[in-house]
Amino acid sequence: MSLVQRPKPIANWFLPGILSGMGLTFSKLFWNLVTYVGGNRRIPTLNYPEEKYEYSPRFKGNHVLTVKKDGSLRCTACMLCATNCPADCITIVAAEHNDPTVEKYPISYQIDVLRCVFCGFCEEACPVDAIRMGPEWQTPGLNGASFNYDIMQLAYRPQLKGGIASVVDEKERHEAGI
């Protein structure tokens, strides 16, 4: 259970809060400018792009659509991710698969990544580990259209080297009688 913390009446006195916040900001600025540690200033900036920061493996970056062992998309087009997405940026068109054991698959899967807030709700909603948030975050593009990711981009972009395999395997589950 999560308890909602309602703001107390004292919070209405916002000026002291603002002033103390600004105080903190400016004291940090001042001390970072004037103090040196081991001959370096303490300002933690990087000379990007020569220097790159290593994010934690849990970083939620660009989406990846996972694939099955045969390389086809794992996604079953259930639209749970699209339902759960607070930015409403996932558009899926489902279709009937020729293989009756697959039945439903997405004939088009698009993420409008400029609308995406990288919350990871899509990843959490997916029942079959078909969508994950990958580690990439450097995604330049020439115009708006290059940020509307389609299946080719989401599942088979060169960086993924043929695709990321899903942990859920339908065949194995069928054989196990689930």
Next chain:
Amino acid sequence: MSTNTIPCTINGKDVEVKEGSTIIEAMKANGVEIAHYCWHPGLSVAGVCRMCMVEIEGNPRLQIACNTQVVKGMKINNTSDKVKDAVKWTLDFHLINHPLDCPICDQAGECGLQDQYMHYGKYEPEMAEAKVKKHKVVDLGPRVVLDSERCILCSRCVRFTDEVSKTNELGIFNRGDRADISTFPGKPLDNNYSMNTVDICPVGALTSKDFRFRQRAWLLKEHQTVCTGCSTGCSTKVFFNKEGLFRVKPVYNEQVNGHWMCDIGRDVYKFVNKEARLFDAKVSGKGTGAGNGLGAEWILPKRAALKVGETLRANKGKGVALVLTGQHTVEEYDALLGFFKNDLGSDRVFHWVNTVGGGPESLEAFDGLLLRGDRNPNTAGLKESLQKFGIKTQWKELLEGLASGAITTVVVAGPENQTFFPDFKAKVVELSKAPRLIWLTAGKNLDLDNLTGDVTLIPLKSYLEKSGTFVNHAGLRQKIAKGLTIVPNALSLTEVAELFAGREIEAAESCSSIGVGRVQNEATTVRGSL
């Protein structure tokens, strides 16, 4: 059945119920929730799913509510722990061989198994055996697909084809956990009521081919209306979201259609969707760019109607004829007839009678269940209005008038649903003989587009975009309400009549629009604060 009532107690509340009713009927009548799969108010009692368990005081064992009659003073309970436990494990039995298909199952979101699992279940399955595999994606007929693994053998669909459609296509074959719903060789499920089996199937075993995989149930909104497929006027609801309309389902209406509707009526949403619609008024011929070799002009419907009205009034209605179909509402007929009769003083109003099954006698056809030969929702209403305005005309008078040149302008309030007008093309040819043709139509049509000469096409609202009254074959007046907007600038005939008369119309009240820009993700924003 007698109309006497008897006292009994349901969940500790004293109620009066109809004598001879079963416990489940008594509970439904008093708004008490009870789990059930096989019982359906429109079908006979089967008592096979065992979900409707109730505890009756003085009875050591639980009973099924659907096949037990209420007797005087009976004390019934379906909220005790004993009942809940029984329902829970009955549900577990139903789910022993059930596949984990919800992500690809069209029933998800409106599934009896999901609902009852959330209500009574929430257990860990305790079955160690492997699931029995059955047939998937079985083609039962032109409109229905079966997934045997999802079937819980409630036999509703079998009873429907036995008792309602009386076509007996479906049966349960084999026994035990290999039992299977199927059809007989060479006899597909192909009757005009087959999609009702999809509605009554409490799980996702029977699904509609037309709706298959197109949307998820929870992404759709509903709007209740009246079917325009024939003069029976079944109560229906349409399901839509911002991408368009996706399906039609029946709504219970004791006076008209009971629990059912026919398959033909389920297709009516297709002519309302934006792909089938005319969006702007098209003016061609004299006074437009057409004469200068610029082709037709596309303008705002309102402007086109005002312009047409001006010329109609300038000629004092000389040589003007009006053609009406049985597809519009009573209010619209009255408004348009009022304009023609009072403002133009014209009596030349003609009823375009459409027959889908041959001669005029086919208008009286009735399949014994719901579908009627007259495929218009409001023929009776049109006749009523014509009578009210004292109009008695024959179609041949229109043809004579056109031939002799007495009729120079024809205004056609064309059909909304062109599929029920097999003579559409012929009528377009016939009526385009008029020197000036004004065709009001909801749907676009190639024959109309190809017309040259002095032709004005004005887009009309469909039956979902306006309010009004339909009178069905038996004279029952049914109200329809505006539920959504598909073509923002389209006009109703009432508005057309106002504009013809030179009066401004007020802006339309707002409601859900289809395909107009991007809105918030309704699926998540209505969920409340996180």
